[in-house]
Amino acid sequence: MSRAELRAVGLVRRYGGLTAVDHVDMSAPPGMITGLVGPNGAGKSTLFSLLTGVEQPDEGSVLLGGRDITRLPPDRRSRLGLVQTFQVPSLFTSMTVRDNLLVGVENRRRDYAAGLFGIGVRPNGRHEAIVDDMLSSLGLTELADVTAGQLPTGALRLVECARALCAQPDVLLLDEPASGLDAEETERFSQLLRRIADSGVGIVLVDHDVDLVFTVCDQVYAMVGGRVVAHGDPASVRADPTVQSVYLAKGSVA
Numbered sequence: 001m002s003r004a005e006l007r008a009v010g011l012v013r014r015y016g017g018l019t020a021v022d023h024v025d026m027s028a029p030p031g032m033i034t035g036l037v038g039p040n041g042a043g044k045s046t047l048f049s050l051l052t053g054v055e056q057p058d059e060g061s062v063l064l065g066g067r068d069i070t071r072l073p074p075d076r077r078s079r080l081g082l083v084q085t086f087q088v089p090s091l092f093t094s095m096t097v098r099d100n101l102l103v104g105v106e107n108r109r110r111d112y113a114a115g116l117f118g119i120g121v122r123p124n125g126r127h128e129a130i131v132d133d134m135l136s137s138l139g140l141t142e143l144a145d146v147t148a149g150q151l152p153t154g155a156l157r158l159v160e161c162a163r164a165l166c167a168q169p170d171v172l173l174l175d176e177p178a179s180g181l182d183a184e185e186t187e188r189f190s191q192l193l194r195r196i197a198d199s200g201v202g203i204v205l206v207d208h209d210v211d212l213v214f215t216v217c218d219q220v221y222a223m224v225g226g227r228v229v230a231h232g233d234p235a236s237v238r239a240d241p242t243v244q245s246v247y248l249a250k251g252s253v254a
């Protein structure tokens with residue numbers, strides 16, 4: 001069964017006289033890691049919010065598996081398979097890691113009960129079994145009974161990602177997932193992202209760590225002033241003259 005592709009078509013978001021996102025087309029295909037880079041103020045966060053449903057566009061559409069989800073709020077989108085993690089991990093700090101993951105499973109299962117849209121239907125299984133499999137496949141079994149609030153940042157990011165995966169997403173939206181991680185944790189994290197993509201999930205990644213984005217992504221969209229100025233494989237986007245001039249001028253492209 002193939003997973004759904006996330007697409008943005010002609011997205012526009014204005015704040016007063018400022019066009020933060022200016023006619024952006026993008027797609028995040030299944031099994032690929034799609035990166036967003038650009039200097040501060042380029043419109044990355046606004047675009048991300050349009051994809052998650054936190055913000056509504058003034059023009060354009062967001063499609064998941066060809067279905068128009070432009071007007072759906074974030075919780076509806078996540079139950080359809082578009083799941084996000086947050087810059088500040090949003091785990092329930094007084095609950096154990098296992099119970100946090102169970103919430104992830106249940107988030108997705110509610111829409112099976114409601115029988116919505118039939119996108120990404122998975123075989124039934126005991127929720128606990130799904131969680132135990134996830135913990136073991138991410139090497140987190142020994143943390144299962146630890147309270148989330150006691151975890152260091154590196155483990156928190158992994159558990160947040162694990163919880164998102166328990167919801168069995170078609171597309172995972174990651175906002176600054178590597179912030180607060182040291183070099184070794186970032187390396188482990190990027191290996192995890194690759195495994196997730198190899199399982200068929202599409203990933204959209206926004207991160208200040210330019211090297212991470214260019215290293216781990218299959219394709220990159222570079223934004224400047226609300227517009228996509230370059231799109232393609234990491235090497236060609238990095239070599240793009242506009243990206244180069246912005247990079248040299250501002251010292252950062254993430």
Ligand SMILES: Nc1ncnc2c1ncn2[C@@H]1O[C@H](COP(=O)(O)OP(=O)(O)O)[C@@H](O)[C@H]1O
Nearest residue numbers: 015018020038039040041042043044045046047
């Ligand atoms: N809620 C808002 N109200 C007014 N202007 C905003 C708001 N959010 C973002 N902007 C403006 O939109 C532009 C793009 O911002 P943002 O999407 O945060 O860029 P990035 O994440 O690439 O740094 C910036 O000029 C920013 O000041």
Ligand SMILES: [Mg+2]
Nearest residue numbers: 041044045046
């Ligand atoms: Mg931002």
